Amino acid sequence: MALQSSSFIISNTLNRIHITQCCSPRQQQPAEQFAPLANRFQRRLLLGLGSASLVALGANFAGITSFLLSLSPENGRNLKLDVLYPIRGYSRCLDTNQGFEFIYPANWVGDQTLLYRAAKKRELELPLDPPPLNATPKRSNISEPVVAFGPPGSTGELNVSVIVSPVSQDFSIEAFGGPEEVGESVVRTITGSGQRPEVKGTLITSTLREDSLKNAKYYEIEFRVESPSFRRHNVAVCCARRGKLFTLNAQAPESAWPSVKSDFYRIADSFSLTT
Known part of the structure; x- marks a missing residue:
């Protein structure tokens, strides 16, 4: 009886596992599970690279902005951009x-x-x-x-x-x-x-x-x-x-x-x- 009971328990357990595998929805593969996350990460990565590029240009990181402006120095100077970024070695x-x-x-x-x-x-x-009432203002003729x-x-x-x-x-x-x-x-x-x-x-x-x-x-x-x-x-x-x-x-x-x-x-x- 003990053996039969054990066999019944094992058989019943395996049967439930088989039924669960057959009838439950198909489990997603790891690649499928992480696909939305990968797409989201890719979008954020591209956005981050774009923002980093703008920051690098705005901060003149490693002289990037100055180098780009030096390719067309007259246009940059006409726009007064050399007030912010040196152009060919000169600031304004x-x-x-x-x-x-x-x-x-x-x-x-x-x-x-x-x-x-x-x-x-x-x-x-x-x-x-406040100055004294009898004080006379002093003026300097040196500019x-x-x-x-x-x-x-x-x-x-x-x-x-x-x-x-x-x-x-x-x-x-x-x-x-x-x-x-x-x-x-x-x-x-x-x-x-x-x-x-x-x-x-x-x-x-x-x-x-x-x-x-x-x-x-x-x-x-x-x-x-x-x-x-x-x-x-x-x-x-x-x-x-x-x-x-x-x-x-x-x-x-x-x-x-x-x-x-x-x-x-x-x-x-x-x-x-x-x-």
């Missing part, structure tokens, strides 16, 4: 508040000395404590640069800066004469008009660049300033419009001039008004 400074722009070497950084000085000046202009760039870690002897000075609405640079007369006037002003005999200035070239579309005239001046303690090479651009005198000045020690000459010419030629 675009000051929409003052109304000017120019390009400079992409590895240059903002002049920290200028930033600290501007912050200190702003702090003095807007003190936290500070609104922007300045130079190589990282430099002492400030090599840089490019822009000064925007207020002038009368009818001010005209042409009143000083032609390009050469304007150049000589600039050099005399920088050297102190002979009041500092130890400082000497030499005008190298002075030319006029006209932009008929913006109705602007740019005086490009190259000159050298030297004294017993320094010798500097400068390239400057002057332009006036609507009560503002714009002066871009790129300066370098005379010893560094051969290595930065092409950069300075590119900077000067790119300077223009935006309004």
Whole structure:
């Protein structure tokens, strides 16, 4: 009986297993089970690759965006994309508040000395404590640069800066004469008009660049300033419009001039008004 009961149990169990295999729905194979998941993963992978590509372009990862823009540099510069991404080694400074722009070497950084000085000046202009009632405001006739760039870690002897000075609405640079007369006037002003005999200035070239579309005239001046303690090479651009005198000045020690000459010419030629 025990054996019969055991045989019956085993037989009954095998029979139920057989019935279950025959009558239950067909079990899916592993490939079929994971097919929807694989399709979903593939879609997410493609979406992730697309997003990663956009992030890489947006962040200029490994210089991808700069490389692509360098394939058509003029189009990129016309769209002002070099404000965000360097194009062929140059970035763009675009000051929409003052109304000017120019390009400079992409590895240059903002002049920290200028930033600290501007912050200190702003702090003095807007003190936290109210001024005394009998105080008279002090005005400085020295114009500070609104922007300045130079190589990282430099002492400030090599840089490019822009000064925007207020002038009368009818001010005209042409009143000083032609390009050469304007150049000589600039050099005399920088050297102190002979009041500092130890400082000497030499005008190298002075030319006029006209932009008929913006109705602007740019005086490009190259000159050298030297004294017993320094010798500097400068390239400057002057332009006036609507009560503002714009002066871009790129300066370098005379010893560094051969290595930065092409950069300075590119900077000067790119300077223009935006309004």
